[in-house]
Amino acid sequence: MTLIKPFRELCAEHGIAVTHQRQVLYEVMQGMDGHPSPEEIYARVKRKIPSISLATVYKNIHLFVESGVLREVSLHHGSQRLEMNAEEHHHLVCSKCKSIEDIDESSLGALPKRRKLADGFLVERYSVDVIGICAKCQ
Amino acid sequence: MTLIKPFRELCAEHGIAVTHQRQVLYEVMQGMDGHPSPEEIYARVKRKIPSISLATVYKNIHLFVESGVLREVSLHHGSQRLEMNAEEHHHLVCSKCKSIEDIDESSLGALPKRRKLADGFLVERYSVDVIGICAKCQ
DNA sequence: CAAATAAACAGTAATTATTACTGTTCAATA
DNA sequence: TATTGAACAGTAATAATTACTGTTTATTTG
Numbered sequence: 001m002t003l004i005k006p007f008r009e010l011c012a013e014h015g016i017a018v019t020h021q022r023q024v025l026y027e028v029m030q031g032m033d034g035h036p037s038p039e040e041i042y043a044r045v046k047r048k049i050p051s052i053s054l055a056t057v058y059k060n061i062h063l064f065v066e067s068g069v070l071r072e073v074s075l076h077h078g079s080q081r082l083e084m085n086a087e088e089h090h091h092l093v094c095s096k097c098k099s100i101e102d103i104d105e106s107s108l109g110a111l112p113k114r115r116k117l118a119d120g121f122l123v124e125r126y127s128v129d130v131i132g133i134c135a136k137c138q
Numbered sequence: 139m140t141l142i143k144p145f146r147e148l149c150a151e152h153g154i155a156v157t158h159q160r161q162v163l164y165e166v167m168q169g170m171d172g173h174p175s176p177e178e179i180y181a182r183v184k185r186k187i188p189s190i191s192l193a194t195v196y197k198n199i200h201l202f203v204e205s206g207v208l209r210e211v212s213l214h215h216g217s218q219r220l221e222m223n224a225e226e227h228h229h230l231v232c233s234k235c236k237s238i239e240d241i242d243e244s245s246l247g248a249l250p251k252r253r254k255l256a257d258g259f260l261v262e263r264y265s266v267d268v269i270g271i272c273a274k275c276q
Numbered sequence: 277c278a279a280a281t282a283a284a285c286a287g288t289a290a291t292t293a294t295t296a297c298t299g300t301t302c303a304a305t306a
Numbered sequence: 307t308a309t310t311g312a313a314c315a316g317t318a319a320t321a322a323t324t325a326c327t328g329t330t331t332a333t334t335t336g
Contacts, residue, residue: 017283017284017332019283019284019285019331019332021284021285022284029220029222030222032222033222033223034222034238035219035220035221035222035238036219036220036222037217037218037219037220037322038217038218038220038322038323039217039321039322041220051285051286052285052286053285053286053287053288054286054287054323055285055286055287055288055323055324055325056284056285056286058322058323058324059284059285059324060284061218061220065220070220070221070222071220071221072218072219072220072221073214073218073219073220073221073229073238074212074214074219074265076211076212076214076215077214077215077216077217077218077219078215078292078293078322078323079175079176079177079215079292079293079294080175080176080199080210080211080215080293080294081173081174081175081210081211081212081215082167082173082174082175082176082179082199082203082208082209082210082211083173083208083209083210083211084167084168084170084171084172084173084174084208085171091211092259094259095262100172100173100211101259108250109249109250109251110250111247111249111250112246112247112248112249113247119273120272120273120276121230121232121239121268121270121271121272121273122270122271122276123268123269123270124233124269124270124271125269125270126266126267126268126269127212127266127267127269128264128265128266128267129264129265129266129267130259130261130264131261131262131263131264131265132259132260132261132262132263133259133260133262134258134259135257135258135259138258138260155303155312155313157302157303157312157313157314158302159313159314160313175293176293176294177292177293189314189315190314190315191314191315191316191317192294192315192316193294193295193296193314193315193316193317194313194314194315196293196294196295197295197313197314198313216293216294216321216322217321217322217323218322218323
């Protein structure tokens, strides 16, 4: 039996107001697994609240992410960025301003050895995002 | 003095044809640092080849990435994805089909200790993409 | 309790990023 | 030199997201 914290409580903790749309949105999302897109979430929520607007879904997903109620798969979504640093390296990513700074592989420390991680998945390389707050944003 | 491998040679290695546009595009990109977007690259290339089309820039960036001439910052660009797995985990990302599978933190192995990584960057967490080829794509 | 106020909402327009399409040019080869 | 396919420029179309506008809702205050 999973202990599900009441939504109202979750909102209080993260300092956001409770609305009907947000509650349903949150519950529907909890019922999905994997890594759904806003459109996919919208399609599901629409079954419960047919009048809901796509814009509301976007706005509230954004609000949930901002307030820390849930996470996005990657901070790098949006437009494509090309990597001009040919050295093996990783990234410091600011969760506020989304800025990206390179850190070279060695300065990160030893990464786990590449081994069998999943059935048949052929590992090429690791890409590590160190997520946090950059100097400017603090 | 950096040894720059001639572009023709690079193309031969990666099995793509040499054209004037590609050569200039590549050289301009080498002269940029950080993590430029296609639009930013386009703006620069336009100074050398004013008649170049944005579509050509996109197509050739895509070709470079596909053929391994250069890399993109993240395989997760595009539409936003939400994380429904509340456990601490990381991702197996297929470089062909871009599919994402979760692996929990423990199965990855010990990550380096969080320590001072850069001036004033406050580390919150690590997000690791294990990049490779999934079973289906092999 | 009623009026005022602000936040949230639905619906839609606009913007941004990217891809698709079409006719033309180019480059290698027969 | 004629042929042929890939690459190109220019533009239309699509996808993802955000902005905008008028309405509804919830809360606070007189």
